Amino acid sequence: MVNEERRKFLGICLGGVTASAAIAVGYPVYRYLAPLQKENAGSKVVIPEQEVPAGGAKFFEYAGSTAVLVRRQGGELLALSAVCTHLGCIVQWLKEKEEFLCPCHAGHYSPEGVVISGPPPKPLARLPFVVANGAITIG
Amino acid sequence: MGLLKRLTDWIDCRLGVRDIVARELTGYLLPCNINAWYSMGSILLFIFSLQVVTGILLLIYYVPDADKAFKSVTFIMNDVPFGWLIRMCHAVGSNMMVLILLFHMLSVLFMGSYKRPRELNWLSGFILFNLVMGISLTGYLLPWSQLSFWATTVATNSVSSIPVIGQFLVEFLRGGKLVGPPTLGRFFALHVTVLPLAMAALVGAHLFFLKRTGVSTPPFGVKDSKNRWQGDVYRYEGHPGGIPFFPNYALQDATSIALYLAFFLAVVFFDPYLFFTRESFVAANPFQTPAHIKPEWYFLANYQTLKIFPNEFIGLAVQGAAMTFLALFPFLDRGSERHPLKRPLFMAAAVGGILLWLGLSIWGHYS
Numbered sequence: 001m002v003n004e005e006r007r008k009f010l011g012i013c014l015g016g017v018t019a020s021a022a023i024a025v026g027y028p029v030y031r032y033l034a035p036l037q038k039e040n041a042g043s044k045v046v047i048p049e050q051e052v053p054a055g056g057a058k059f060f061e062y063a064g065s066t067a068v069l070v071r072r073q074g075g076e077l078l079a080l081s082a083v084c085t086h087l088g089c090i091v092q093w094l095k096e097k098e099e100f101l102c103p104c105h106a107g108h109y110s111p112e113g114v115v116i117s118g119p120p121p122k123p124l125a126r127l128p129f130v131v132a133n134g135a136i137t138i139g
Numbered sequence: 140m141g142l143l144k145r146l147t148d149w150i151d152c153r154l155g156v157r158d159i160v161a162r163e164l165t166g167y168l169l170p171c172n173i174n175a176w177y178s179m180g181s182i183l184l185f186i187f188s189l190q191v192v193t194g195i196l197l198l199i200y201y202v203p204d205a206d207k208a209f210k211s212v213t214f215i216m217n218d219v220p221f222g223w224l225i226r227m228c229h230a231v232g233s234n235m236m237v238l239i240l241l242f243h244m245l246s247v248l249f250m251g252s253y254k255r256p257r258e259l260n261w262l263s264g265f266i267l268f269n270l271v272m273g274i275s276l277t278g279y280l281l282p283w284s285q286l287s288f289w290a291t292t293v294a295t296n297s298v299s300s301i302p303v304i305g306q307f308l309v310e311f312l313r314g315g316k317l318v319g320p321p322t323l324g325r326f327f328a329l330h331v332t333v334l335p336l337a338m339a340a341l342v343g344a345h346l347f348f349l350k351r352t353g354v355s356t357p358p359f360g361v362k363d364s365k366n367r368w369q370g371d372v373y374r375y376e377g378h379p380g381g382i383p384f385f386p387n388y389a390l391q392d393a394t395s396i397a398l399y400l401a402f403f404l405a406v407v408f409f410d411p412y413l414f415f416t417r418e419s420f421v422a423a424n425p426f427q428t429p430a431h432i433k434p435e436w437y438f439l440a441n442y443q444t445l446k447i448f449p450n451e452f453i454g455l456a457v458q459g460a461a462m463t464f465l466a467l468f469p470f471l472d473r474g475s476e477r478h479p480l481k482r483p484l485f486m487a488a489a490v491g492g493i494l495l496w497l498g499l500s501i502w503g504h505y506s
Contacts, residue, residue, distance in 0.1 A: 028221035
């Protein structure tokens with residue numbers, strides 16, 4: 001005769017052991033596959049001032065993403081995220097027009113990162129920076 | 140439970156899965172006197188799957204470039220979370236696969252399961268054994284350590300003793316005169332694509348042969364242990380009144396796999412560097428040969444055989460002859476008796492062969 005209580009108890013035990021084994025295997029595999037935390041993530045980036053001439057732009061890696069420093073013809077310096085807010089492409093600096101263009105879907109941004117035209121829903125994120133002793137420190 | 144039953148009913152009306160389960164699992168009957176040695180194949184299938192999974196995971200960070208390979212392996216070991224666990228499972232698993240494969244082959248030999256009509260089962264298994272040795276050898280080079288580099292140099296060099304074409308073969312194998320970056324590219328391609336695909340195909344063939352011939356009856360605990368195969372027409376060896384594969388033998392398979400896992404994980408966690416030497420932790424240096432370089436434990440007998448013969452070609456020919464003899468063993472041993480104790484000549488040769496292999500391996504280790 002089948003003892004239903006005993007069978008149920010053993011079933012629960014087997015389920016518990018299987019779940020524990022799945023966690024014991026799944027957690028290391030998840031950690032192994034999860035993006036690695038870079039040591040410099042969130043730290044500051046220092047760029048010499050002469051690398052950003054008037055009307056020019058300097059693209060660089062910042063906090064695991066791409067950022068850009070741009071100096072307008074008038075001398076105003078701006079630091080922005082270079083990731084288009086539409087679908088994540090990297091914007092290009094059009095020196096003659098003094099504006100950013102996202103080549104993926106023709107999103108146009110002003111040097112301040114404000115959307116001029118095209119599909120981007122939000123402006124480019126502004127990044128904090130300080131200029132001291134001929135160096136620009138972002139972050 | 141109601142939902143699960145409804146889902147099963149839904150699938151069953153479309154695919155007839157209950158019929159498959161009845162035929163292939165609960166209705167698949169095995170000999171009543173079947174023993175735990177018959178679960179070695181399931182353990183091997185489990186190990187192979189684990190090797191494939193850990194191998195794919197290692198490919199995420201491993202770089203098959205002579206300048207970067209060692210660094211990438213060091214990165215996996217030291218910087219990637221649980222990278223050491225994945226790599227150790229892969230490295231220890233490869234050794235375990237050879238070990239369990241040897242047990243599987245020995246059980247088949249001692250129980251006479253290789254005898255006709257199962258010659259093809261043996262042959263496909265024997266080729267698989269050679270492929271496992273090949274995949275272990277090619278994988279050994281990939282960390283690009285001093286041990287990898289020089290063990291591969293020694294292993295590939297033995298081919299050069301083949302008359303006339305030996306030197307050409309070595310260079311073809313290495314992709315150059317010496318082991319170098321081209322060798323890494325070749326061995327990597329063999330290790331991650333050619334050999335695993337060939338192994339998967341042969342495992343399929345091996346299981347197909349097993350399915351068509353039926354599981355052999357162990358020679359123990361039965362009055363008549365003789366092979367009754369006639370050889371006139373195809374006959375499936377069924378076991379009416381036997382025990383069902385599911386749940387009875389599936390539980391034995393699960394138990395054997397659990398026991399294997401306990402042993403395997405004990406090595407991984409408590410002695411992970413059991414199969415490593417000091418040279419495994421130093422990057423390959425083509426200008427500095429380390430002293431006393433030795434192959435893996437399963438190649439030690441081959442290594443020592445090459446050393447004891449004055450001519451390397453004779454050493455290689457002896458090994459080739461021994462391997463050919465083993466490959467063709469079901470065609471040579473035509474006797475119908477399957478019980479090992481009723482086959483004195485086989486027993487003497489088998490025990491002598493095992494002792495010789497062990498002796499040569501120990502000699503090779505200490506020489």
